[in-house]
Amino acid sequence: MNPQADNLSFFQQVYAVARLIPYGRVTSYGAIARYLGTGGSARMVGWAMNSSHSTTGDIPAHRVVNRNGLLTGKHHFDGPLVMQELLESEGIKVIDDQIINFNKHFWDPVKEIL
DNA sequence: TTGCTGACCGACG
DNA sequence: CCGTCGGCCAGCA
Structure with a gap:
């Protein structure tokens, strides 16, 4: 199968959505995962954010919190x-x-x- | 190569 | 109400 079947990789899609988060707004990992169509892969969204420091470009990871609105990833x-x-x-x-x-x-x- | 872990979420009892 | 379990994908020992 072509690894490039889809336009971008899972991580790339997460970064793309994260960058689209407007100023003064927040979203949840699950919301992004659902938007990507993965749904249950909400954990990967957080993992992608962890790697966001390695990616070029500004990723507003601070605008991404868990479903409860809790800053679970503040330690990262x-x-x-x-x-x-x-x-x-x-x-x-x-x-x-x-x-x-x-x-x-x-x-x-x-x-x-x- | 196999196995575990991880910034989560939803369902079940 | 609270504790527990499964699912999903990628990185690391």
Whole structure:
């Protein structure tokens, strides 16, 4: 089979969507995974973010949180407080690693991107 | 090469 | 309500 059957690899697709996240908005790993059609591969989305530091281009990984709006991956940044600071810098309130009004800031690629 | 782990999610009991 | 399990894919020992 052609490894290039699809346009881009799974990781590349994740990076593409992550870059499309608008300022002051957040999304979840599962939402991205669902948009890619993988659904259950939500873990790979997080793994892709882990490799995002290796990729060229700005990947707003701080705008990607888990389904609960919890900053689960904050420890993977330069510091455990970097993610929260970045979100607050964009007008998103974060208390105890939990995004306030998460639903209001939530950005679903499936609904936003057609 | 095989096996385990991982920034998750949903279902089941 | 809470604990547990399976699924998905890629990287690493």
